[in-house]
Amino acid sequence: KAGVTQTPRYLIKTRGQQVTLSCSPISGHRSVSWYQQTPGQGLQFLFEYFSETQRNKGNFPGRFSGRQFSNSRSEMNVSTLELGDSALYLCASSLNDIYGYTFGSGTRLTVV
Amino acid sequence: KNEVEQSPQNLTAQEGEFITINCSYSVGISALHWLQQHPGGGIVSLFMLSSGKKKHGRLIATINIQEKHSSLHITASHPRDSAVYICAVKGGGADGLTFGKGTHLIIQP
Numbered sequence: 001k002a003g004v005t006q007t008p009r010y011l012i013k014t015r016g017q018q019v020t021l022s023c024s025p026i027s028g029h030r031s032v033s034w035y036q037q038t039p040g041q042g043l044q045f046l047f048e049y050f051s052e053t054q055r056n057k058g059n060f061p062g063r064f065s066g067r068q069f070s071n072s073r074s075e076m077n078v079s080t081l082e083l084g085d086s087a088l089y090l091c092a093s094s095l096n097d098i099y100g101y102t103f104g105s106g107t108r109l110t111v112v
Numbered sequence: 113k114n115e116v117e118q119s120p121q122n123l124t125a126q127e128g129e130f131i132t133i134n135c136s137y138s139v140g141i142s143a144l145h146w147l148q149q150h151p152g153g154g155i156v157s158l159f160m161l162s163s164g165k166k167k168h169g170r171l172i173a174t175i176n177i178q179e180k181h182s183s184l185h186i187t188a189s190h191p192r193d194s195a196v197y198i199c200a201v202k203g204g205g206a207d208g209l210t211f212g213k214g215t216h217l218i219i220q221p
Binding site: 013033035037042043044045046047048056057058088090092097099100102103105106108 | 147155
């Protein structure tokens, strides 16, 4: 079966711009969560959606937002990009809390 | 907020050796995950544990809920096991995952 698909794989943006990243979960998975990975901070939780509702949000500024559509696909948006937003952004999908996560390959965002 | 500590941070071993990676956390959890990340970024979920022990091939994961501690063991290690191993915990309710800093494992032939 198809895995978790993240698009685009690589992205270069300029400070002050905004960016939208996409995540298509495994068919049937209703939970999608997003993570940021940087060399300095490691992996950090951004937010989690379940059936179009945000269940929890990590400790990130309001510039980071997301949403989930009725087909479970999810997008995250970062507005007013800063150099420090350069990171690997990963999403993961899960059937529910009882099962583990399947991660996508990530989107590597570079802010210049 | 849960604090997750992994040890060692770096580990270099010879092929065939038995490997142990440790993870400790500070607050009660609903589940603990062991993840593997290869160069290039892709993450694979190895185990999800809430109690006891799980085994998959040469990998074994254990968790002691009372001591808030988990271990990941690799038997008969192989160079293809070289990767970063990350421990992550999930609290109760709708908490997101909290991650350890990872253990960089290199298995030399």
